[in-house]
Amino acid sequence: MTSALTHLGNMPIQQFLLEYWQKKPLLIRNAFPNFQSPIDGDELAGLALEEEVESRIVVEKGKTPWELHNGPFDEDTFANLPPTHWTLLVQAVDQWVPEVNLLLDNFRFIPNWRLDDIMISFAPDQGSVGPHFDYYDVFLLQGMGKRKWKIGQNCDVNSPHLQGTQLHILENFETQDEWILEPGDMLYIPPGVAHWGVAQGDCMTYSIGFRAPSHSAIVDELSHxxxxxLNNDARFSDPYLKLQSNPGEINADAIAQIQEIIQQHFTAENIAHWFGKHMTERKYGQDDIESDDEITADDWQAALAEGQMLWRHPAARVAFHTSNEGTQLFADGQAFPCSRELAELVSAEVEISWEQLKPLVQDLFDRAVITQLINQETLLVDE
Structure with missing residues (x-):
């Protein structure tokens, strides 16, 4: 496993977490010394031609201001773009290009389940997606060329947006700082901080984003x-009902009963079970996986004993939680009770050898979990 960064520039990670994470922006010059982008603009455009890849093009001066086009695209689309003032954005490039995927390992000083994906943008001179803010943290790594970044004010849902475009372009932008980033330079932007990047010549930027579910989504989806x-037998009940002076009043006892119902079900274990599944759901790359030939435990054990490896799928998301009830491994939106040793191994390692697994396969539950992970393509058997 590639180690996470220990420093951002000259700053220790612990100092960054205390002073900057979710607090204020930080420019890190030469964060990745001698950085060379493992993908160029033509290859990025090639990905945008694929049906299964999410891509967008933003044309600043199109038929409407900041005109948005959604992929997949064809070659004619790129042939007809203006010479300047447009941007191609391709989501989750880490799932399609192994060398890009390796970059994620540098950011595992933030928990795995918070990491989202790497979006890469290409823009010719003056290309931009406009002044905006995000609800999540993002590291902006300059991959090729130069981009001028402006940092603006703190924003929220009430910040005025430009009308007449599908994008959330800020109507007002108050520049606080501005810098030109070159390859290997990186900018950290916390949630809610306005930012605006403009290409200076041909330019490529890597956006390493993080998952941040809204309170609304948490309450809604956890409740569901x-x-x-629950079954239909569980009901509101009031066996010690007292006569009240006004039948229209909802009294404190009724509210206390509702609170008790909520507390009975919104336990730490139920929350952890939902949260683990939710934060490991794949956004891309996992349609319903159906196979006529499911792999058995004997199959994969024989393959590993002969020298093959288990590999974590580039798009797989895994995490685990341990409580008094035991350990649950969460993988691609599913929950599996297993040993903590197996959960730690699958969460920490991209490739797993027979030597690492051999002590665990004596446990019937762990062996069954590994088999399920292989059949749902969280883990892949390969040479």
């Missing part, structure tokens, strides 16, 4: 997940 486990 817990409700799925």
């Amino acid at each position: 997940d817990i409700a799925q486990t």
